[in-house]
Amino acid sequence: xxxxxxxxxxxxxxxxxxxxxxxxxxxxxxxxxAGTGKTTTLAARVARLVADGxxxxxxxxxxxxxxxxxxxxxxxxxxVAATGAPASTGKVMGGTFHAIANRxxxxxxxxxxxxxxxxxxxxxxxxxxxxxxxxDLEVAKGTSRFPRKATLASIYGRVVNSRVPLxxxxxxxxxxxxxxxxxxxxxxxxxxQRKRARNLLDYDDLLLFWKVLAEAEGIGxxxxxxxxxxxxxxxxxxxxxxxEIVAALRRTNDNVTVVGDDAQAVYGFxxxxxxxxxxxxxxxxxxxxxxxxxxxxxxxxxxxxxxALVAEMAQTKDNxxxxxSLFSDRLDGPQPRLHTCHDEDDQSARVCDxxxxxxxxxxxxxxxxxxxxxxxxxxxxELELSRRNIPYVKYGGLKFLEAAHVKDLVALLRxxxxxxxxxxWFRILQRLEGIGPGRARVLMExxxxxxxxxxxxxxxDRVVEAAVxxxxxxxxxVVGLAVALGDTAAIDEVAGQVQRLREWYxxxxxxxxxxxxxxxADLQQLEVLAEQSTSRTRFLDDLVLDPPAxxxxxxxxxLLDEDYLILSxxxxxxGLEWDTVHLLHAxxxxxxxxxxxxxxxxxxxERRLLYVALTRPRHELDVYVPLxxxxxxxxxxDRHSFGQVSRFLQGPxxxxxxxxxxxxxxxxxxxxxxxxxxxxxxxxxxxx
DNA sequence: GTCGACGAGGTTTTT
DNA sequence: CCTCGTCGAC
Ligand SMILES: Nc1ncnc2c1ncn2[C@@H]1O[C@H](COP(=O)(O)OP(=O)(O)OP(=O)(O)O)[C@@H](O)[C@H]1O
Numbered sequence: 001x002x003x004x005x006x007x008x009x010x011x012x013x014x015x016x017x018x019x020x021x022x023x024x025x026x027x028x029x030x031x032x033x034a035g036t037g038k039t040t041t042l043a044a045r046v047a048r049l050v051a052d053g054x055x056x057x058x059x060x061x062x063x064x065x066x067x068x069x070x071x072x073x074x075x076x077x078x079x080v081a082a083t084g085a086p087a088s089t090g091k092v093m094g095g096t097f098h099a100i101a102n103r104x105x106x107x108x109x110x111x112x113x114x115x116x117x118x119x120x121x122x123x124x125x126x127x128x129x130x131x132x133x134x135x136d137l138e139v140a141k142g143t144s145r146f147p148r149k150a151t152l153a154s155i156y157g158r159v160v161n162s163r164v165p166l167x168x169x170x171x172x173x174x175x176x177x178x179x180x181x182x183x184x185x186x187x188x189x190x191x192x193q194r195k196r197a198r199n200l201l202d203y204d205d206l207l208l209f210w211k212v213l214a215e216a217e218g219i220g221x222x223x224x225x226x227x228x229x230x231x232x233x234x235x236x237x238x239x240x241x242x243x244e245i246v247a248a249l250r251r252t253n254d255n256v257t258v259v260g261d262d263a264q265a266v267y268g269f270x271x272x273x274x275x276x277x278x279x280x281x282x283x284x285x286x287x288x289x290x291x292x293x294x295x296x297x298x299x300x301x302x303x304x305x306x307x308a309l310v311a312e313m314a315q316t317k318d319n320x321x322x323x324x325s326l327f328s329d330r331l332d333g334p335q336p337r338l339h340t341c342h343d344e345d346d347q348s349a350r351v352c353d354x355x356x357x358x359x360x361x362x363x364x365x366x367x368x369x370x371x372x373x374x375x376x377x378x379x380x381x382e383l384e385l386s387r388r389n390i391p392y393v394k395y396g397g398l399k400f401l402e403a404a405h406v407k408d409l410v411a412l413l414r415x416x417x418x419x420x421x422x423x424x425w426f427r428i429l430q431r432l433e434g435i436g437p438g439r440a441r442v443l444m445e446x447x448x449x450x451x452x453x454x455x456x457x458x459x460x461d462r463v464v465e466a467a468v469x470x471x472x473x474x475x476x477x478v479v480g481l482a483v484a485l486g487d488t489a490a491i492d493e494v495a496g497q498v499q500r501l502r503e504w505y506x507x508x509x510x511x512x513x514x515x516x517x518x519x520x521a522d523l524q525q526l527e528v529l530a531e532q533s534t535s536r537t538r539f540l541d542d543l544v545l546d547p548p549a550x551x552x553x554x555x556x557x558x559l560l561d562e563d564y565l566i567l568s569x570x571x572x573x574x575g576l577e578w579d580t581v582h583l584l585h586a587x588x589x590x591x592x593x594x595x596x597x598x599x600x601x602x603x604x605x606e607r608r609l610l611y612v613a614l615t616r617p618r619h620e621l622d623v624y625v626p627l628x629x630x631x632x633x634x635x636x637x638d639r640h641s642f643g644q645v646s647r648f649l650q651g652p653x654x655x656x657x658x659x660x661x662x663x664x665x666x667x668x669x670x671x672x673x674x675x676x677x678x679x680x681x682x683x684x685x686x687x688x
Numbered sequence: 689g690t691c692g693a694c695g696a697g698g699t700t701t702t703t
Numbered sequence: 704c705c706t707c708g709t710c711g712a713c
């Protein structure tokens with residue numbers, strides 16, 4: 001069936017994987033546990049399709065997270081190349097649902113009556129716009145406090161994604177906001193109108209409009225017809241909307257492959273539903289189901305722990321006959337270790353020691369990862385890593401674009417790109433001396449923001465005219481802005497534009513913030529980022545859809561040559577693997593997060609999250625539990641609470657692990673004295 | 689209307 | 704820690 005190159009490329013696949021790769025047309029579901037080669041099989045299937053003559057551009061690869069999308073695409077493209085596809089072969093089309101939605105809408109939106117030059121809103125923009133509406137409606141004036149803008153934005157996203165009406169969503173997920181149901185509803189209506197009037201799309205709109213596009217008469221069929229095959233990785237993390245998009249894309253043919261693991265569903269909080277993958281055979285009658293059980297990633301001792309955890313999942317207990325046990329050929333290897341640490345500092349110290357030790361033994365830092373539930377769980381470790389000069393790159397929880405000064409510069413670029421962008425104007429004008437919300441509104445009115453009539457060329461004049469009635473200092477500031485915008489508009493390269501705007505922003509920054517120097521350095525990094533973009537619109541789109549995700553994205557190429565440790569949230573580690581994994585804070589209240597212990601479904605999701613973490617390593621797994629958490633680190637005394645080993649790591653799961661206690665009971669005091677002495681020494685060292 | 693000072697409060701995970 | 708709202712001075 002395959003020619004020889006192709007055969008070689010697929011030679012290592014096992015027979016179930018092979019079946020999935022060779023499977024012809026029609027719906028295919030690969031339902032399998034962690035590390036069984038789901039993504040590998042998906043990539044091989046793409047390569048097989050291309051080898052059989054399918055045009056790569058007529059294959060669409062989708063997944064939810066950016067990191068999984070990157071992994072999926074690069075593996076698929078490598079596989080296609082390995083099967084001996086000529087270099088002229090086009091690239092497979094693929095990415096996150098949101099990125100593809102953007103790409104398709106930029107091309108076809110006019111077919112459903114939407115202008116193709118829509119602006120994109122990221123989460124913070126959406127929150128800001130909601131805030132504007134909230135102010136206008138004077139809804140927050142009441143007696144009891146109204147939800148904050150970020151909370152409103154997350155409620156909005158949840159309602160739209162799950163399609164559970166506002167009232168029910170508030171009652172179940174945000175009970176403390178339920179008393180404002182009516183007012184929140186009005187804010188959301190206003191937010192929707194505002195977006196439509198200004199031609200703005202938020203993340204959810206991208207999916208909603210894609211769905212409408214895909215379901216539309218005419219263009220919908222055309223669009224679906226332009227893809228011979230649609231393949232979706234991590235399908236358990238899709239929500240109702242995404243499943244509807246997939247279904248709509250497959251009205252004309254049912255060549256659709258979805259891949260996933262219901263035990264790894266960890267995006268329930270944004271309304272992803274495992275029903276999508278479990279009900280897939282009903283949605284697509286005639287579905288061929290392939291199950292994979294052999295793990296090629298982890299050793300058997302690690303799988304024993306993972307299997308014990310799966311056995312305790314509610315979904316397994318409800319359907320014991322579906323219980324999947326993973327197995328490996330690699331029977332040997334260290335037993336996973338459960339380390340109880342004296343406190344968080346002890347945890348950090350042990351992780352650093354272990355990481356360096358493994359490196360001595362030949363495992364480079366990039367093959368080691370430290371995973372954690374939430375970004376700030378790594379704070380103390382980051383301090384210790386810096387102190388010991390261990391380079392690292394952290395994924396998840398990066399706040400680069402949320403920083404006020406970065407948002408300011410982005411706003412400047414945006415209003416050049418779209419002079420009708422009221423959010424950008426409102427933000428920037430208020431940075432000028434003597435201008436607050438009131439005058440900003442008046443100025444915007446005078447400039448004609450939002451009326452669709454401002455051309456970038458006449459922008460400068462309009463702005464200057466609008467400023468004549470202001471106090472002298474404010475007028476001067478506005479004129480300065482107009483000049484900078486005029487200069488910038490004449491520059492071709494985005495990076496050059498950032499540079500010019502940065503020049504103007506310097507004094508504003510110095511006036512606005514106590515610490516302008518590091519902030520201006522961030523803007524230098526933004527300029528480096530801009531160098532990779534071909535156009536301003538592309539750059540602005542990327543900042544919303546593919547923003548820097550790691551400290552490494554910002555550090556630039558020099559760092560990439562070096563060896564560095566990986567730090568990542570568990571969510572961002574989905575689908576990836578390392579030789580050694582260290583899991584921090586496996587304490588109750590951390591995993592499960594004490595914000596998620598409210599209802600049983602949330603607790604189950606936390607258990608699945610732990611499963612994702614435990615199934616990342618190839619050889620070695622170390623899990624850490626600090627026994628003490630200090631509340632006020634610099635306060636008086638040693639006020640602390642005791643950490644408990646996570647409820648998920650009790651009983652049978654725990655029995656599969658080797659237990660490593662606090663270093664020695666009797667060293668408790670010396671250890672404390674030691675760290676104190678280290679700190680004093682470190683302080684003094686800086687003086688010599 | 690603007691701006692600085694002050695104090696209270698909230699605080700995941702991703703697109 | 705950062706953000707949000709309030710209050711008084713200009
Ligand atoms: N048949 C095979 N022979 C040898 N190695 C394999 C085989 N199939 C997959 N692998 C290897 O197993 C590892 C895990 O594969 P992959 O990442 O595709 O698993 P996955 O099921 O997608 O995992 P996850 O559930 O974590 O997303 C990879 O290193 C891959 O190269």
